[in-house]
Amino acid sequence: MSAGLLGGVSLLASLFFSVLGLAFSGLAYRFRDTRYLEAAKRAAPLVFAGLAAAFLALEWALITHDFSVKYVALHHSVKDPLWVTLVTPWAALEGSILLWATLQSLYTWLVSRAAGKQLDVWRAPIALATLFGIQVFFVSVMVFMVNPFTAVAQPPLDGNGPNPLLQNHWMMAVHPVLMYLGFVGLSVPFAYAVSSMVVRRYQSWVHETRFWTLVAWGFLTAAIFAGGWWSYEVLGWGGYWAFDPVENASIIPWFLATAFLHTVQVQERRGLFKAWNFSFITLAFAATVFGTFLTRSGVIQSVHAFASGPIGVVFLGFLLLVLIVGFGLLSKVSAELKDAGEIRFNSREGALLGGALLFGTFAFVILVGTLWPLVVEAASGAKVSVGAPFFFQVSIPLGVALLLLMGAGPVLPWRNAGTQVRRNLFYMGLSLGLGTGAGLALGLSLGVSLALGLFLYNLAAVALMFSQGIAERGTSLKISALQAFLELAATNKRRFGSHVVHVGVALAGLAIAVSQTYRIESEKTLRLSEVWNVAGLEVRLLPLTLQEESNRQAIIAPLKVRSTSRLSWGAGGSYQPRLNFYPSSRTPLAAPHVRYSLFNDYYFVLQEFDRDKGAWATIRLIVTPMVLWLWISGALIALGTLYLLLPNAAGFKKGATAPSA
Amino acid sequence: MIQVTVFFQAGFKMAERKTTPRDSLVSWLPRAAAIAVGVVALLFSGALAQASVGPPPDLSPEVFQIAKTLRCPVCQGESAAESNSGVATEMRRIIAEQLAQGKTAGEIRQFFVARYGDWILYEPPKRGLTLWVWFSPLVGLGVLALVLWRYLAAARSRSVGADNVSTEELERAEASLSSKTEDQ
Numbered sequence: 062m063s064a065g066l067l068g069g070v071s072l073l074a075s076l077f078f079s080v081l082g083l084a085f086s087g088l089a090y091r092f093r094d095t096r097y098l099e100a101a102k103r104a105a106p107l108v109f110a111g112l113a114a115a116f117l118a119l120e121w122a123l124i125t126h127d128f129s130v131k132y133v134a135l136h137h138s139v140k141d142p143l144w145v146t147l148v149t150p151w152a153a154l155e156g157s158i159l160l161w162a163t164l165q166s167l168y169t170w171l172v173s174r175a176a177g178k179q180l181d182v183w184r185a186p187i188a189l190a191t192l193f194g195i196q197v198f199f200v201s202v203m204v205f206m207v208n209p210f211t212a213v214a215q216p217p218l219d220g221n222g223p224n225p226l227l228q229n230h231w232m233m234a235v236h237p238v239l240m241y242l243g244f245v246g247l248s249v250p251f252a253y254a255v256s257s258m259v260v261r262r263y264q265s266w267v268h269e270t271r272f273w274t275l276v277a278w279g280f281l282t283a284a285i286f287a288g289g290w291w292s293y294e295v296l297g298w299g300g301y302w303a304f305d306p307v308e309n310a311s312i313i314p315w316f317l318a319t320a321f322l323h324t325v326q327v328q329e330r331r332g333l334f335k336a337w338n339f340s341f342i343t344l345a346f347a348a349t350v351f352g353t354f355l356t357r358s359g360v361i362q363s364v365h366a367f368a369s370g371p372i373g374v375v376f377l378g379f380l381l382l383v384l385i386v387g388f389g390l391l392s393k394v395s396a397e398l399k400d401a402g403e404i405r406f407n408s409r410e411g412a413l414l415g416g417a418l419l420f421g422t423f424a425f426v427i428l429v430g431t432l433w434p435l436v437v438e439a440a441s442g443a444k445v446s447v448g449a450p451f452f453f454q455v456s457i458p459l460g461v462a463l464l465l466l467m468g469a470g471p472v473l474p475w476r477n478a479g480t481q482v483r484r485n486l487f488y489m490g491l492s493l494g495l496g497t498g499a500g501l502a503l504g505l506s507l508g509v510s511l512a513l514g515l516f517l518y519n520l521a522a523v524a525l526m527f528s529q530g531i532a533e534r535g536t537s538l539k540i541s542a543l544q545a546f547l548e549l550a551a552t553n554k555r556r557f558g559s560h561v562v563h564v565g566v567a568l569a570g571l572a573i574a575v576s577q578t579y580r581i582e583s584e585k586t587l588r589l590s591e592v593w594n595v596a597g598l599e600v601r602l603l604p605l606t607l608q609e610e611s612n613r614q615a616i617i618a619p620l621k622v623r624s625t626s627r628l629s630w631g632a633g634g635s636y637q638p639r640l641n642f643y644p645s646s647r648t649p650l651a652a653p654h655v656r657y658s659l660f661n662d663y664y665f666v667l668q669e670f671d672r673d674k675g676a677w678a679t680i681r682l683i684v685t686p687m688v689l690w691l692w693i694s695g696a697l698i699a700l701g702t703l704y705l706l707l708p709n710a711a712g713f714k715k716g717a718t719a720p721s722a
Numbered sequence: 723m724i725q726v727t728v729f730f731q732a733g734f735k736m737a738e739r740k741t742t743p744r745d746s747l748v749s750w751l752p753r754a755a756a757i758a759v760g761v762v763a764l765l766f767s768g769a770l771a772q773a774s775v776g777p778p779p780d781l782s783p784e785v786f787q788i789a790k791t792l793r794c795p796v797c798q799g800e801s802a803a804e805s806n807s808g809v810a811t812e813m814r815r816i817i818a819e820q821l822a823q824g825k826t827a828g829e830i831r832q833f834f835v836a837r838y839g840d841w842i843l844y845e846p847p848k849r850g851l852t853l854w855v856w857f858s859p860l861v862g863l864g865v866l867a868l869v870l871w872r873y874l875a876a877a878r879s880r881s882v883g884a885d886n887v888s889t890e891e892l893e894r895a896e897a898s899l900s901s902k903t904e905d906q
Contacts, residue, residue, distance in 0.1 A: 264890045298804035305799035332891050401880035418866050425862035433855045445852050446793050448844030455859050584781035677777050
């Protein structure tokens, strides 16, 4: 049996079982019969098995160079190194939808295990029907439109291999998978929300989906940081974020999911805000579909090809379906969602709602900015661009407001802030003022000074909360401060983990402000052994070398660098920026050489070289401070999220067994 | 070098002459064709330039500051500072030349706007239809705040004298209480 046939049959089988699962879930809901539910639950692992088999079949076809499969013929070459071959399934459209569907079926399977237990028999049929429905959509798209196993009549002897940009760095193996895990994961809280609205039990789902939302959010966050680092390492422009439409498509669901993560706490604690939570999760899940539509349909890159590809139309239809289901149900039950309660501004819930307001606004601004060129063109025919300079400017006030709330929120108690928090807020305000003042006194820009102040303000908030917790515990239990700290961290994972995440975010804010403000970039054509004095460095070009590799050739421009100033200490040594030439691409790809440091990153790019005699090379140097801290903050956020996901101490165990089982 | 600039400006002029937006949806076709011709001419001349004329000029940090705010016309979402396409390289060269002639950043941007239109600017101008995009944060915040305020007012008015713990929440609390006692 050939890999192509196995893959095609597995896809059909998984489509069959998805439809079956959907049908049994529907029957279980219609006839209130758990035997149907049991049948639907059994379909879930079969769908996963079918898709996993299809995915492995694609890998097998790639590894065995089976060029009779069109996907392999188009995106693979016998010269590809093994790791490139293994990641080729998500290097193009058909394979990425297969990966998406496979991960979706994994989530569906995990959720189905909770059905009838943590997810009660009333809601389980609807939640499973939602997930099976999503599954049917993705598998149908593959079977009927973009089948990864389409055959070619006359197989070529060799193919072109994947897009060179995708084989230039090992992050290709990490970032897309994380992104899909994040996108797909948001379907689980969405399915729970749908089932809660259908069954009209509006409260339990927010407790039960906390785990799933955090998993999806953690993957999404990790994916965004990984993507930034990948772009920094590979693209040769020394930046990590450019607000281009594809990046915006990933950050919009992130903002909405973040808003949701914060507002569910208001519902968990006080039973308020139910309709908002339904809205936020519907929008967050819809935004993942919208992102796929935006990046896969060609709407944005080429304005005139609006929905010309078949994929664009079906994703647009699916997006509308998600919105109609989510908001249709919400409007049907809205009469029952009349919350009663008072929320004061200076309370925990007040800060959480303020945060949600800002996250929602952020998502709105990025959506409008991304789509505005289309609106303007439709309205007047004029072409305009809305790019990074716009987004960075509007992000500043929103970011500052968010960082202020992030520090104050956890310090404020629920319901009503008493006088006891005034002292804490005073010390935090003092840190903010001192940090900003110190920055200004040192001659830093206003924005960077404010970012420094806000970082210290947030550190002060966390430090005050810890020191008070430790002091109380230490005196009442008569234990040492260290022991009190460890006990606090172990018993209140939720609070401790979120503090770690918040410190990470504050650090990211500072790193972004500094690296965006104080980046310098210069370019010079150097002759052999000519000396370039720049940014406290003495750069000398050594003779160019040619390197042959299995899938590419490389020109390397070895640089000898000496540090001549105290500021550039540690930047000396040798650098090997290179240009990689892939057979499938006319233009070479630059691979920068970066020296990371806690202060400045030194980033050398080979731009051009003398193709006749190798007598000169054009070198670009980008010096950016504090970029390393951005990656450190990403690691902190990931670790904090991981800590939040650890099962809590006894007592909550009963509710938490299902997802972790 | 001269050769390249001539080709480049020829490309610009062709694009300019044939660009008549606002009349029909298909007006982009001649425009795109003209740009494509200009680009091909550029790439070709770029290749010639590399063979005969010599290395690219040195670029100061100011060049990149300006190039970052300009779109690379042939790329998918890259600025003229980032892209290594022939057009972007040429734009950086023109920026460096004009800086050397003593022009300001604003004048240099105007030079490109005159040739490509506002589309070349990554920061949309604060007038006409693109003024609205600058208002989007206020619009978004305003609308959301209004909806939130109305929600809070309604919730507060309902809460007066009401028992604001739902039966579902009570059940949950009771269930978790009894499960805790089972665990111990």
